[in-house]
Amino acid sequence: xxxxxxxxxxxxxxxxxxxxxxxxxxxxxxxxxxxxxxxxxxxxxxxxxxxxxxxxxxxxxxxxxxxxxxxxxxxxxxxxxxxxxxxxxxxxxxxxxxxxxxxxxxxxxxxxxxxxxxxxxxxxxxxxxxxxxxxxxxxxxxxxxxxxxxxxxxxxxxxxxxxxxxxxxxxxxxxxxxxxxxxxxxxxxxxxxxxxxxxxxxxxxxxxxxxxxxxxxxxxxxxxxxxxxxxxxxxxxxxxxxxxxxxxxxxxxxxxxxxxxxxxxxxxxxxxxxxxxxxxxxxxxxxxxxxxxxxxxxxxxxxxxxxxxxxxxxxxxxxxxxxxxxxxxxxxxxxxxxxxxxxxxxxxxxxxxxxxxxxxxxxxxxxxxxxxxxxxxxxxxxxxxxxxxxxxxxxxxxxxxxxxxxxxxxxxxxxxxxxxxxxxxxxxxxxxxxxxxxxxxxxxxxxxxxxxxxxxxxxxxxxxxxxxxxxxxxxxxxxxxxxxxxxxxxxxxxxxxxxxxxxxxxxxxxxxxxxxxxxxxxxxxxxxxxxxxxxxxxxxxxxxxxxxxxxxxxxxxxxxxxxxxxxxxxxxxxxxxxxxxxxxxxxxxxxxxxxxxxxxxxxxxxxxxxxxxxxxxxxxxxxxxxxxxxxxxxxxxxxxxxxxxxxxxxxxxxxxxxxxxxxxxxxxxxxxxxxxxxxxxxxxxxxxxxxxxxxxxxxxxxxxxxxxxxxxxxxxxxxxxxxxxxxxxxxxxxxxxxxxxxxxx
Numbered sequence: 001x002x003x004x005x006x007x008x009x010x011x012x013x014x015x016x017x018x019x020x021x022x023x024x025x026x027x028x029x030x031x032x033x034x035x036x037x038x039x040x041x042x043x044x045x046x047x048x049x050x051x052x053x054x055x056x057x058x059x060x061x062x063x064x065x066x067x068x069x070x071x072x073x074x075x076x077x078x079x080x081x082x083x084x085x086x087x088x089x090x091x092x093x094x095x096x097x098x099x100x101x102x103x104x105x106x107x108x109x110x111x112x113x114x115x116x117x118x119x120x121x122x123x124x125x126x127x128x129x130x131x132x133x134x135x136x137x138x139x140x141x142x143x144x145x146x147x148x149x150x151x152x153x154x155x156x157x158x159x160x161x162x163x164x165x166x167x168x169x170x171x172x173x174x175x176x177x178x179x180x181x182x183x184x185x186x187x188x189x190x191x192x193x194x195x196x197x198x199x200x201x202x203x204x205x206x207x208x209x210x211x212x213x214x215x216x217x218x219x220x221x222x223x224x225x226x227x228x229x230x231x232x233x234x235x236x237x238x239x240x241x242x243x244x245x246x247x248x249x250x251x252x253x254x255x256x257x258x259x260x261x262x263x264x265x266x267x268x269x270x271x272x273x274x275x276x277x278x279x280x281x282x283x284x285x286x287x288x289x290x291x292x293x294x295x296x297x298x299x300x301x302x303x304x305x306x307x308x309x310x311x312x313x314x315x316x317x318x319x320x321x322x323x324x325x326x327x328x329x330x331x332x333x334x335x336x337x338x339x340x341x342x343x344x345x346x347x348x349x350x351x352x353x354x355x356x357x358x359x360x361x362x363x364x365x366x367x368x369x370x371x372x373x374x375x376x377x378x379x380x381x382x383x384x385x386x387x388x389x390x391x392x393x394x395x396x397x398x399x400x401x402x403x404x405x406x407x408x409x410x411x412x413x414x415x416x417x418x419x420x421x422x423x424x425x426x427x428x429x430x431x432x433x434x435x436x437x438x439x440x441x442x443x444x445x446x447x448x449x450x451x452x453x454x455x456x457x458x459x460x461x462x463x464x465x466x467x468x469x470x471x472x473x474x475x476x477x478x479x480x481x482x483x484x485x486x487x488x489x490x491x492x493x494x495x496x497x498x499x500x501x502x503x504x505x506x507x508x509x510x511x512x513x514x515x516x517x518x519x520x521x522x523x524x525x526x527x528x529x530x531x532x533x534x535x536x537x538x539x540x541x542x543x544x545x546x547x548x549x550x551x552x553x554x555x556x557x558x559x560x561x562x563x564x565x566x567x568x569x570x571x572x573x574x575x576x577x578x579x580x581x582x583x584x585x586x587x588x589x590x591x592x593x594x595x596x597x598x599x600x601x602x603x604x605x606x607x608x609x610x611x612x613x614x615x616x617x618x619x620x621x622x623x624x625x626x627x628x629x630x631x632x633x634x635x636x637x638x639x640x641x642x643x644x645x646x647x648x649x650x651x652x653x654x655x656x657x658x659x660x661x662x663x664x665x666x667x668x669x670x671x672x673x674x675x676x677x678x679x680x681x682x683x684x685x686x687x688x689x690x691x692x693x694x695x696x697x698x699x700x701x702x703x704x705x706x707x708x709x710x711x712x713x714x715x716x717x718x719x720x721x722x723x724x725x726x727x728x729x730x731x732x733x734x735x736x737x738x739x740x741x742x743x744x745x
Contacts (some may be wrong), residue, residue: 001025004128006118006141010042011264012096012134013101018055018289019130020108027111027128029118033101038477040164040240041191043091043275044282051286062100062511066092068190072171074232075343076334077325078178078275082343086361089172091191097278104424119262121145130292130299131260134281137250141267144626146222149262150253156271159212160201160581161242163221169196172574174346175231176335181205183332186228187273198237199272200224201328207244216545247271249322255311256303263288270312270321273328274350281315284310319657320350326663333670337695344369345694351659355382355689373693377724381451383685384717384726387430387699389639389675391604392552394430394699395474396714396726397692401679402480402555402610403699404449406492411441411451413460421464424706427470428713428727431699432468432475436482436557437461437546439538443483443563444507448492452481454537456539458545465550472730479546480610481539481597482557485566486510498650509535509578511566511573511589517650532589533580536596543597547605554601556594558633559612560647564590568611569648571620583625587632598637606639606679613664622665630668630676636645640675640698641668659687666696677701683717715739 001024012519016026053060067090105112118124121141124131133141144537168190175186184202191197207213210218211463221237250269255262264281265318277571284306286726291306292299327334327349333343344366347353359366371378375385387394400588407416417434424432438444438451451457461479468477488508491499500521508529510524529536534576539556546554558564566572567589573580579589611633621629630641643665648650654660661680669676678697688700705712717727718739 001129001299002127002294002452003027003130003132004118004124005029005132005134007134007136007264007266008034008098008102008112008114009134009136009264010092010101010278011285011326013098013105013130014059014282015132015263015285015288016110017059017104017108017495018285019292020105020110021056021290022293024130024292025109025111026105027113028105029116031115031117034098034114040094040162040195041091041189041197042097042278043089043189043287046088046090048279048282048671051283055286055289058105058333058402059100059104059221062104062398063092063097063540067169068092068192070171070190073347074169074171074173075181075346076173076175077339077342078176080339082339082365084343084347084358084362084365085537088173088249089189091189091197093195094278098241109506117528121412123256125260129259132263132288133260134263135266137248139262139267142252142262142266143726145257145260148254148257152251152253154251155248155251156249156325158201158203158325159207159246160199160207160272161220161224161239162242163198163200163224163239165237166234167196167197167233167235168193168196170494170595172613173231176331177227177475178335179206179210179227181209183335184210184227185209185328185331186224186231188231194230198224198227198228198232203329203332204246209717212244215280221245229238229448235671247325249318249325249649251318255307256300259299259303261288261303261306268318270317270702271325273324274317274321274352276317276321283313289636308552313704317639320352322655324350330667331672332666334695337670338371340369341695343694348690348694351687351690354686355693356686364432369693379722380724380726381685381720381722383688383700384724385692386726389553389606389608392476392606394476395577396428396430396713397609398429398431398688398701398716399677399699399701400424400429400432400706401425401682401703402435403444403559404493406446406448406494408450409450411438411444411449411453412457413450415463417450417460418464418467421477422467422471423710425468425475425477426730426733427706427709427711427727429706429715430476430713430726431478431553433478433480433701434461436480437542439481439483439535439542440583442509443535443538444489445484445562446490446492447501447504450483452479452545452549455545458549459545461549461551469550474728475583476552477550477554478555478608479549479551480555480557481534481542481546483538483563484508485561485563486514486516486521486572487561489522510563511575514574516561526575529577533673536593539593540596547600547602551605553606553608554597555610556597556606557610557641558590559610559642559644561612561649564611565648569615569621571615571617571649583628585627586685591632591636594633594636607637608642609633609638610642610644612645612648613643613661615648616646616654617649620648623664626664627668627671630674631672634672634674638674638698640677641665642677642679642701643668644679657681660685662691662696669696669698675699679703685719688716
């Protein structure tokens with residue numbers, strides 16, 4: 001096969017070497033001189049090195065002789081140095097990496113064409129069997145064929161610059177400088193016995209306030225060296241055509257077109273704070289060579305297989321990189337944390353390093369963070385530490401999230417609700433929440449939604465509360481009150497979520513006459529001021545009943561596009577009166593309802609509020625809006641904010657992934673200092689421990705895990721060998737408190 005490679009970075013050179021090693025004729029174009037390179041050091045993981053060793057032992061041996069290895073991460077927080085070990089890094093100079101790959105390509109007969117511009121993609125596609133575009137983040141190939149690859153480039157909020165120091169750090173070093181202009185950070189690591197990479201990063205507004213936008217390379221290096229003089233031991237910094245850059249996350253809807261494929265930064269980028277750019281490019285090259293070898297006579301099929309093999313790993317890395325990038329973008333919100341918690345937060349920022357994982361790497365460091373957190377007896381996992389909200393002390397930090405069951409009749413909870421909620425209470429969670437309990441018949445989502453608008457319903461809920469408190473003493477039971485708004489009068493979820501009823505529909509109401517889905521759902525009636533007063537009374541009446549039922553906590557549902565959420569979002573509230581317009585106006589009715597409910601709810605019992613911190617749609621609620629909304633409810637007396645996202649408009653585009661909603665809870669907690677409940681694809685006890693210990697949440701709400709396993713909390717305790725008061729087994733179940741033995745493998 002005749003193969004063309006554009007771009008002489010590590011990914012392009014390694015792809016060329018692997019293809020040539022497998023017998024293909026390869027030509028590579030690189031517009032720069034082989035001695036030219038950007039950046040300084042490159043970090044590779046053991047996993048990547050293992051792939052290189054398997055695919056090309058000669059390259060592996062040449063690289064291994066060059067590597068600098070270390071295990072520690074140093075974090076300097078307000079003058080205090082904290083070290084965590086057991087991490088394992090390997091790095092070498094980027095220039096040396098390129099030299100090794102150039103030599104290997106030459107030895108394998110690759111036609112190397114430095115200082116030359118590659119022909120246009122169409123010309124290459126006609127002249128070669130395979131075209132590999134490894135031409136970087138500014139890929140000409142990708143731009144020329146943008147209609148096929150459909151790229152998306154998303155800029156970050158920080159500026160950064162690559163520099164170098166003429167000595168080797170002892171560890172991977174993170175240092176924070178709190179300057180008069182704002183927070184700045186240094187990322188540094190050794191790549192040779194006498195050299196280190198130094199990246200200085202800060203928010204765009206800090207960069208401008210400090211005047212770096214007016215500095216050339218030399219002045220930038222000198223000023224950065226002065227700011228971080230202690231970390232640099234008083235030595236200087238040098239550049240290499242270094243410029244302040246805003247990181248851009250690159251994704252592509254497709255990676256190939258005909259016989260042309262993208263590789264490395266041309267296809268995808270991952271923020272440098274998790275050190276994955278070169279790693280991803282090298283792993284792309286390995287996968288591409290394997291795919292071509294498996295289907296040498298069908299290039300499009302080979303490229304499809306290459307993309308299928310790589311996309312999941314790349315997507316996972318990009319999610320981790322995005323979480324890390326956002327963490328550093330919001331660094332100013334974390335610097336006030338206690339030193340060890342700050343260090344733990346930094347180490348676990350991408351969610352790839354977790355509490356349990358860090359205990360394996362550095363048990364001593366992790367135990368010190370746990371002690372600072374307040375874990376009882378030194379061996380108690382963070383999730384089993386008590387937490388107090390107003391007059392209620394929860395025995396652990398696990399919440400059974402509100403989940404609509406659609407199993408009531410005329411709003412009446414029945415045996416299903418008793419068994420469903422009772423089972424979760426027996427399962428060990430500190431707080432068990434009801435589904436959204438509707439404050440009126442017309443405020444139901446579906447005919448199967450439960451209510452609290454009659455005395456008979458209140459009696460049925462009292463039966464549930466009595467069972468929970470008697471059979472699972474120490475478990476708190478919370479009620480979530482809400483009104484469906486424009487999302488009401490629809491079918492049961494499994495019959496067609498958000499679909500109108502085939503018959504028997506009731507009128508729906510909202511802030512504005514905007515149907516949830518035009519042409520499918522009803523146009524709601526825009527509520528008048530007198531009608532708002534009546535709905536406010538419905539909430540207070542339901543809250544009064546809830547108090548008599550014996551609920552320990554009340555949550556006001558202001559999320560997911562239901563009535564109160566519909567007032568908060570600019571996408572669903574187009575009012576021109578006092579209840580619309582600015583965020584202050586959009587908050588008015590939800591705050592009136594909150595105040596009215598708080599007035600009738602017992603003073604010693606806590607109230608929380610669930611919000612959608614983003615609509616996942618252009619023009620909707622922003623992160624800044626979410627912080628302001630949370631601040632308003634906290635000022636009015638909310639004891640915690642339950643931070644969810646989305647479900648406000650049907651054309652939302654959520655960024656799904658593990659714990660994908662928790663950054664919004666994190667932002668609110670560390671900006672305002674108010675307690676938060678994190679929710680959203682938190683699936684493991686390790687996630688819960690990590691979020692709590694890092695200070696990103698005070699409580700963690702889990703939904704689907706509790707559907708899969710009603711005893712999720714007790715099983716989490718058993719898995720961690722915990723037998724303390726934070727997760728007591730009910731007396732009838734104690735015989736099952738140890739995991740049953742399995743068959744021999």
